[in-house]
Amino acid sequence: MLSVRGLTIRYGSDVALENVDLDVRRNEVFGIIGPAGSGKTSFLRTLNRMDEENSAMSVEGTILFNGRDIHQIRNVYNLRQRIGVVFPLPVGLPMTIYDNVALSPRLRGVKKKSKLDEIVERCLQRAALWDEVKDRLTALGSLLSGGQQQRLTIARALSQEPELLLLDEFSIAVDPVTTMRIEDVLRDLKDEMTIVMVTNLVQQARRLADRTAFFLNGDLVEVGETEELFTGEVKDQRTRDYVEGRFG
Amino acid sequence: MFQATALNERNRRVEFLFRVLFGLMTVLLVAPVLIILALLIREGGPAVSFDFLFTPPSDQGRQGGILFPLVGTIWLVVVALLASVPIGVAAAIYLSEYAPDNLLTRLINLAIINLAGVPSIVHALFGVGAFVVFFRFGISILAASLTLAIMTLPVVIVSTREALQAVPMAFREACWNMGATRWETIRRVVLPNAISGILTGVILEVSRSAGETAPIMFTGAVTFLPFLPAGVLEPTMAMSLHLFTISNSVPNMPDEIKFGTALVLISMVLLMNAASIAFRMYLRGKKKW
Numbered sequence: 001m002l003s004v005r006g007l008t009i010r011y012g013s014d015v016a017l018e019n020v021d022l023d024v025r026r027n028e029v030f031g032i033i034g035p036a037g038s039g040k041t042s043f044l045r046t047l048n049r050m051d052e053e054n055s056a057m058s059v060e061g062t063i064l065f066n067g068r069d070i071h072q073i074r075n076v077y078n079l080r081q082r083i084g085v086v087f088p089l090p091v092g093l094p095m096t097i098y099d100n101v102a103l104s105p106r107l108r109g110v111k112k113k114s115k116l117d118e119i120v121e122r123c124l125q126r127a128a129l130w131d132e133v134k135d136r137l138t139a140l141g142s143l144l145s146g147g148q149q150q151r152l153t154i155a156r157a158l159s160q161e162p163e164l165l166l167l168d169e170f171s172i173a174v175d176p177v178t179t180m181r182i183e184d185v186l187r188d189l190k191d192e193m194t195i196v197m198v199t200n201l202v203q204q205a206r207r208l209a210d211r212t213a214f215f216l217n218g219d220l221v222e223v224g225e226t227e228e229l230f231t232g233e234v235k236d237q238r239t240r241d242y243v244e245g246r247f248g
Numbered sequence: 249m250f251q252a253t254a255l256n257e258r259n260r261r262v263e264f265l266f267r268v269l270f271g272l273m274t275v276l277l278v279a280p281v282l283i284i285l286a287l288l289i290r291e292g293g294p295a296v297s298f299d300f301l302f303t304p305p306s307d308q309g310r311q312g313g314i315l316f317p318l319v320g321t322i323w324l325v326v327v328a329l330l331a332s333v334p335i336g337v338a339a340a341i342y343l344s345e346y347a348p349d350n351l352l353t354r355l356i357n358l359a360i361i362n363l364a365g366v367p368s369i370v371h372a373l374f375g376v377g378a379f380v381v382f383f384r385f386g387i388s389i390l391a392a393s394l395t396l397a398i399m400t401l402p403v404v405i406v407s408t409r410e411a412l413q414a415v416p417m418a419f420r421e422a423c424w425n426m427g428a429t430r431w432e433t434i435r436r437v438v439l440p441n442a443i444s445g446i447l448t449g450v451i452l453e454v455s456r457s458a459g460e461t462a463p464i465m466f467t468g469a470v471t472f473l474p475f476l477p478a479g480v481l482e483p484t485m486a487m488s489l490h491l492f493t494i495s496n497s498v499p500n501m502p503d504e505i506k507f508g509t510a511l512v513l514i515s516m517v518l519l520m521n522a523a524s525i526a527f528r529m530y531l532r533g534k535k536k537w
Binding site for chain 2: 048050053055077078079080081082083085087089091093094095103104107153156157160
């Protein structure tokens with residue numbers, strides 16, 4: 001699904017991530033753990049070429065998405081439409097709940113009201129938000145509670161019908177109950193899409209991820225089956241120290 | 249139990265002193281405005297009437313009202329708006345949403361700030377050279393309005409850019425991540441949320457240009473005209489220049505008419521400012537995040 005080779009990310013002369021090779025398999029949940037500043041978020045940004053929106057950021061190496069080098073894709077907007085992104089802080093756009101979810105289909109040219117209605121309902125259902133908002137779809141998305149906005153963000157990402165879903169510390173601003181609900185949602189979604197999930201919570205990676213990568217100070221320390229990382233079959237002592245909470 | 253130390257006491261007195269000092273400065277700031285308004289209303293108020301507003305001046309302004317200059321100023325401001333708003337807003341959108349942060353962009357920003365610092369008489373002479381002579385618009389509303397437009401462009405750009413940058417970056421990033429182009433993001437998210445700030449800024453800045461005299465006196469405004477302009481290629485009378493003329497160059501001018509003219513001019517500007525502030529308050533009540 002994703003194949004990353006020799007990826008180096010720099011901000012000016014500072015190296016954020018150096019020479020990373022890794023593969024993400026279709027329909028798996030791929031976790032990325034590591035302390036703050038280890039390059040996790042930068043890594044996600046390069047996957048849908050959002051690095052190009054930040055002039056300070058430069059990227060070397062190749063990323064294959066479904067076998068295609070993403071830097072060879074001429075229409076970057078098409079690439080981004082196929083990749084959903086959820087941010088650490090929920091972003092409800094300042095428009096109605098309905099419009100938040102209908103935005104991506106509209107950008108793709110869907111105009112028919114009935115089709116949009118159907119997409120909006122389906123995505124909100126899947127994001128476990130429908131029951132709470134179905135009677136007020138015309139309320140502003142940006143005025144929902146934090147947890148609801150985060151599920152709205154997920155619904156919006158799903159409305160892109162993505163093949164790949166990138167989650168960047170989605171639970172950082174969300175209460176534990178909502179976090180569990182979102183985790184349930186993600187478990188279901190895995191059948192339809194590939195998920196790459198950055199998290200600060202090593203236990204969250206353990207609960208959700210099939211395989212997990214450990215980033216530290218710009219290096220990919222190791223990648224492995226999640227259970228192996230947690231049961232001690234690690235190649236690197238630093239990984240064990242981190243998952244056992246001895247630093248980071 | 250609560251025994252205040254000497255230091256506590258001194259801090260309390262110093263706190264009081266500064267509060268009074270800053271308050272006094274604020275009163276000083278407001279005083280001139282109130283005094284000007286009070287004077288104008290007392291001296292000019294009796295002259296202002298329906299007839300005064302809707303009768304053309306005659307006998308070099310000693311008789312009649314201010315209809316022609318009033319209409320002329322409205323012409324000048326409206327045409328200046330039509331020129332400066334599209335250019336200024338488009339440039340601000342480019343600078344805020346598209347331009348990379350590089351040397352060229354910084355130079356352009358520097359140029360805009362400098363343009364704002366150019367004295368209005370220099371703008372006037374530029375207007376004569378460029379619009380009156382080079383483009384052959386002659387002494388006309390068009391030439392004067394374009395001069396005013398160039399003068400107000402920097403402030404239109406700056407206030408528009410501020411309104412655009414008040415829209416959180418996270419909204420743009422969310423849109424880009426969905427595969428929206430810059431333009432789609434601007435049209436669907438940035439502009440709808442910045443439009444109130446843009447409009448209020450524009451109204452505020454353009455209303456100021458209504459009172460300008462120097463930029464129009466060589467380019468399109470004339471001291472006396474016995475008729476209303478029929479189009480933008482004709483010269484016109486204007487409130488600011490009319491006030492200057494009747495105060496300066498017409499002997500035996502009744503004071504009442506001078507003060508009345510000044511009162512109408514300042515009221516036009518204040519009314520536009522008030523409208524823009526009311527508009528902003530209305531839209532702030534509907535703030536979406």
